[in-house]
Amino acid sequence: MTNKELGHRPVLIEEVIEQLGPKDNETYIDATFGYGGYTERILQSCECKVIAIDRDPTVKKQAERFKKKYGSRFSFVHSKFSQIDKISKETKEKEINGFVFDIGVSSMQLDDGNKKGEFCAIYYNKNKYRLIKSSTFWLSENPSEVSIGWDAALERICTYAQFETLNGKDKIWIFNTHFDHFGKTAREQSAKLLIIIKINID
Ligand SMILES: C[S@@+](CC[C@H](N)C(=O)[O-])C[C@H]1O[C@@H](n2cnc3c(N)ncnc32)[C@H](O)[C@@H]1O
Numbered sequence: 001m002t003n004k005e006l007g008h009r010p011v012l013i014e015e016v017i018e019q020l021g022p023k024d025n026e027t028y029i030d031a032t033f034g035y036g037g038y039t040e041r042i043l044q045s046c047e048c049k050v051i052a053i054d055r056d057p058t059v060k061k062q063a064e065r066f067k068k069k070y071g072s073r074f075s076f077v078h079s080k081f082s083q084i085d086k087i088s089k090e091t092k093e094k095e096i097n098g099f100v101f102d103i104g105v106s107s108m109q110l111d112d113g114n115k116k117g118e119f120c121a122i123y124y125n126k127n128k129y130r131l132i133k134s135s136t137f138w139l140s141e142n143p144s145e146v147s148i149g150w151d152a153a154l155e156r157i158c159t160y161a162q163f164e165t166l167n168g169k170d171k172i173w174i175f176n177t178h179f180d181h182f183g184k185t186a187r188e189q190s191a192k193l194l195i196i197i198k199i200n201i202d
Contacts, residue, residue: 016100016102017041022046023046026098027091027097029052029096030042030050030051030100031081031084032100033053033054033059034056036052036062039074042100043073048097052074052076053078053083055079118154118178120157120158122174129165129166130164132164134161135201136157136159136160139152139157151183154182157178158175158177158190158194162174173198177194
C-alpha cells in the first residue's frame with residue numbers, strides 16, 4: 001500500500017527534498033524509514049538509491065513492498081541509526097551522498113490497535129489530585145466504537161478525566177486528543193464533538 005493510499009503525509013517532506021537535492025545515480029540513507037514517506041519521495045524524485053534503516057521490526061512489511069516496487073534502488077537494514085557508520089562502510093555503494101533523519105514515531109505505529117494502540121495519556125500528581133472519572137472516545141460519528149470519523153485518514157481518539165484537588169476546593173477537566181492530520185471536516189467535527197461530550201458528562 002502506498003503512503004498516498006494510507007493518507008500518510010510525511011512531515012516537512014518538501015523542505016527535506018529541497019535540502020537533500022537528490023540526483024540520479026547517487027545514494028542516500030533514510031535513517032528512520034518508518035512508513036517510508038521520505039524514502040518514497042526521494043526515490044520518486046530521480047533515479048537514485050536509498051538505504052533505509054529502522055529499529056522497529058513492524059516496518060519490515062512496508063520495506064518488502066518497497067523492495068518489490070523499487071528493486072535494487074532500495075534496500076532495508078533492520079538496525080538502529082547509531083550503527084549508521086558501520087552500515088555506510090559495509091554497503092557496496094561507492095559513497096553515501098546524503099542522510100535524512102525523521103526522529104520520533106510514525107502515526108502508523110500508534111494506530112496499531114493490536115499491539116500498541118493509539119493513546120492520549122493523562123499523567124497527574126497523586127499527591128495533589130484525586131481522579132473523579134475518566135474515559136476515552138473515538139473522534140467519529142460513532143464515538144463509543146473503534147472507528148475512523150468523517151474524512152479522517154486514521155482512527156483518532158480523545159481521553160478525558162476530571163480531577164479534584166485533595167483539599168476538595170477545586171475541580172478540573174482535562175481533555176487530551178490528537179486531531180486528524182488529513183481530514184479538514186474531521187478536525188471541525190472533532191472540535192464540535194468535544195464540546196458535545198463535555199456538556200453531556202458535566
Ligand atoms: C517519525 S517516524 C519516520 C517516518 C518516516 N520518515 C515516514 O515518512 O514514514 C520515526 C521512525 O524512526 C524509528 N526510530 C526510532 N528510533 C530509532 C533508532 N534509534 N534507529 C532507527 N530507527 C529509529 C521509529 O521506529 C520510526 O519508524
